[in-house]
Amino acid sequence: MPTSTLLAPETIERQVLVAVELFDPVILSNVNRGLTVFAQGLSGAPITSWSGRYVWLRELDAWPSRYDVSVDTAPYQTVSQTAPPKPADLAQVPWPQRLTRIVLTPTPAYPFPDGLTVIRGRLRETAGPASAAVVGATVGLKWEMDAKGGAVQVVSPMTSITDAAGEFALMLRPPTSSKPTLNQGKLSIQIQATRGGETRSDIQLSVVDGALTDLPNPVAWSDMQ
Structure with missing residues (x-):
């Protein structure tokens, strides 16, 4: 998969189809290093937004069926999550319906901070x-x-x-x-x-x-x- 690149916010707002954010439940923040996300049903590679989300641009009337998170070097478990149902009108989808949050699961190798x-x-x-x-x-x-x-x-x-x-x-x-x-x-x-x-x-x-x-x-x- 091609390396993700940053895209200007105004471009993403105009062309975005769907987006995924990977949430670390330990640090309570989104992460993207050492992780790759695949959108089943889409041919294009995701682009990294300025907020760290994985973003896919519109591909005619295509809509993802599932998101698969592959772990490269990060201390998380692989995970798959079903995408929201395809809306009737792709041009009129509100942003909350385009965005999917996937909560990651730390592995035993995760560097848990003190106090937990x-x-x-x-x-x-x-x-x-x-x-x-x-x-x-x-x-x-x-x-x-x-x-x-x-x-x-x-x-x-x-x-x-x-x-x-x-x-x-x-x-x-x-x-x-x-x-x-x-x-x-x-x-x-x-x-x-x-x-x-x-x-x-x-x-x-x-x-x-x-x-x-x-x-x-x-x-x-x-x-x-």
């Missing part, structure tokens, strides 16, 4: 030392929080897909209103994993709030319930 609650670990088939890695599972966090009517279970919207080694990285940054109960500086959470349509949860873990925790032992799928 992060859990890194490995998902294996069993607890055995030679057990195979569980690849492609969706891993997340869940916990209980105190509420007026009693304890309420909360599932984090942030998830990670286990890589070829079964590794994952999960950041915990819920709103204050739904944060896990804090006990002597530690949070009580559970690892939740989904594969093949089946979801299981691990035993309760206690992690330090605002710190990076590397789980010393793999999470065993066979031990999850």
Whole structure:
């Protein structure tokens, strides 16, 4: 794919078809270094706007069906996201309908800054030392929080897909209103994993709030319930 170039704002406003912004949930900002975005259904390469977005110009009546994010050197997972439905009149599409935000998922290699609650670990088939890695599972966090009517279970919207080694990285940054109960500086959470349509949860873990925790032992799928 040709190297992206910058385009003047007035040109983009006049000719733009669609645009994609890649959002880093750790630094809460858009990023574009070390990443490539493909728009399925469009033949042209994206142009980088002055705001750092990937922009495609009009191609007759073409409209993308899906966006695929390929990782070159950045510490994020690859991701695909369906594009908005094709509008009836491409010339009269409001800007919000042309723009798609894709939230990236950090890999275990991501340089998480100090002060964040992060859990890194490995998902294996069993607890055995030679057990195979569980690849492609969706891993997340869940916990209980105190509420007026009693304890309420909360599932984090942030998830990670286990890589070829079964590794994952999960950041915990819920709103204050739904944060896990804090006990002597530690949070009580559970690892939740989904594969093949089946979801299981691990035993309760206690992690330090605002710190990076590397789980010393793999999470065993066979031990999850």
